[in-house]
Amino acid sequence: MSERLLIVEDEETLSSSLRRVFLRDGYEAEVVDNAESALEMLDKGIYDIIITDIILPGMSGIEMLKKIKESLPEQIVIIMTAYASLETAVEALRAGAYDYVVKPIIHEEIKQIVKNALKQRALQAENVLLKKQIERQYDFSRIIGESSAMQKIINEVKKIADARSNVLLLGETGTGKELIARAIHFNSSRADKTFIPINCSAIPENLLESELFGHVRGAFTGAITSKKGLFEEANGGTVFLDEIGDLSIGLQSKLLRALEDQEIRPVGGTQSIKVDLRFISATNKDIENAVKGGTFREDLFYRINVITIKLPPLRERKEDIELLVRFFIQKYSKDLGKPVNEIDNEASEILKAYHWPGNIRELQNIIERAILIAEDGIIRAEHLPEGIKTEGSFIHAALDDKLSIENYTKAFIQKHQNEFNEQQLADMLGITRKSLWEKRKRWGIARHE
Numbered sequence: 001m002s003e004r005l006l007i008v009e010d011e012e013t014l015s016s017s018l019r020r021v022f023l024r025d026g027y028e029a030e031v032v033d034n035a036e037s038a039l040e041m042l043d044k045g046i047y048d049i050i051i052t053d054i055i056l057p058g059m060s061g062i063e064m065l066k067k068i069k070e071s072l073p074e075q076i077v078i079i080m081t082a083y084a085s086l087e088t089a090v091e092a093l094r095a096g097a098y099d100y101v102v103k104p105i106i107h108e109e110i111k112q113i114v115k116n117a118l119k120q121r122a123l124q125a126e127n128v129l130l131k132k133q134i135e136r137q138y139d140f141s142r143i144i145g146e147s148s149a150m151q152k153i154i155n156e157v158k159k160i161a162d163a164r165s166n167v168l169l170l171g172e173t174g175t176g177k178e179l180i181a182r183a184i185h186f187n188s189s190r191a192d193k194t195f196i197p198i199n200c201s202a203i204p205e206n207l208l209e210s211e212l213f214g215h216v217r218g219a220f221t222g223a224i225t226s227k228k229g230l231f232e233e234a235n236g237g238t239v240f241l242d243e244i245g246d247l248s249i250g251l252q253s254k255l256l257r258a259l260e261d262q263e264i265r266p267v268g269g270t271q272s273i274k275v276d277l278r279f280i281s282a283t284n285k286d287i288e289n290a291v292k293g294g295t296f297r298e299d300l301f302y303r304i305n306v307i308t309i310k311l312p313p314l315r316e317r318k319e320d321i322e323l324l325v326r327f328f329i330q331k332y333s334k335d336l337g338k339p340v341n342e343i344d345n346e347a348s349e350i351l352k353a354y355h356w357p358g359n360i361r362e363l364q365n366i367i368e369r370a371i372l373i374a375e376d377g378i379i380r381a382e383h384l385p386e387g388i389k390t391e392g393s394f395i396h397a398a399l400d401d402k403l404s405i406e407n408y409t410k411a412f413i414q415k416h417q418n419e420f421n422e423q424q425l426a427d428m429l430g431i432t433r434k435s436l437w438e439k440r441k442r443w444g445i446a447r448h449e
């Protein structure tokens, strides 16, 4: 389909030569000689581009432009002017013209402007589409969970998404902290600004400072040019400080200043820059303990922790497992182009019995892998990793009373003590650390160091 142009020009020789030029290039081009008729045409049809003279018999080109922009703000209008006066050009651009050309019209020039305008419009359309896709991806409906614990979290996240308050997300690895952080950002009024995830533990301290705050030229060896920091790049948006528990004490005080004053100072610089940022932090460490122990600044803790959201581990909301399994089966069978849409009972029971130390990420990986190796569209026990199965069967055996709870606990500790620390082991068994220690002593199972 060819693009439609409307040429508004009262000088016959110019309008017909323009029309000819654009028809030859494959456009559809229509001509009118006054603004009033042009507006009528616009009421009836859609034009990709309007090219108009400024001085017309009745209404001027600029007045027409203003009228068009009221009802069709996206309409591309290109102005032709006889005077190379900056004033008229500025007025036209201010009124929303895409560009202007000065008479006498050079065909190549106006053709190029039309091309650029169409290209820009196509790019914009693509961006809007991409943004919609991203937003849909972080729509609340993408956060799976019908357990009351998850429903409570989803409701709270909806409520606080648009507030400016900083948020601290707590939870074990793989519980969805980053997913929630993105959902908060993409459902806030900051959604059209940047979401910048920063992994505080992955970047060495001296580098992290200049990454976050930027640096001026000559700030340190190798700083041959000045560089904007991530905080400045994210201005107006959201900064996601992942693994905040790993932030060094030195950087904690610098971050505190940025949070308190909404101001940053580039490394080596003397001037501060104002920034408008919302901070969402996340950690899987016991940060309150770190505050008590003096390794995490208390004042910073209160700044980042205006709203706390604690994500429960998957084993504490087992009722969501089935739903998540279905969700990931659908997702990966589509992504991998493999029609798998069932899971048999045995496999399903194994997944429900397992304790999921890696939480949803682990479940997701296991389903992806199972779909890859499943052959007849059904996930069966044989498609699940060995480790998961033996544990599942432990529990079933215990439930079937073939194994007493005592024996089960003993076997569990022996099997898993090298994978987890004391607290995790105790949590999984639903006992206190003290009781774990007593059991070890009673059964003579020493901890391998």
Ligand SMILES: Nc1ncnc2c1ncn2[C@@H]1O[C@H](COP(=O)(O)OP(=O)(O)OP(=O)(O)O)[C@@H](O)[C@H]1O
Pocket (backbone or CB within 6 Å): 142, 143, 144, 145, 171, 172, 173, 174, 175, 176, 177, 178, 179, 180, 283, 284, 360, 361, 364
């Ligand atoms: N409720 C959920 N519904 C659907 N997918 C989820 C849910 N929670 C987590 N996921 C998915 O599980 C994976 C892990 O989640 P995420 O990266 O947010 O975890 P995390 O808490 O940041 O983990 P870590 O502490 O290891 O960084 C992601 O692919 C995420 O999309």
Ligand SMILES: [Mg+2]
Pocket (backbone or CB within 6 Å): 177, 178, 242
């Ligand atoms: Mg994460």
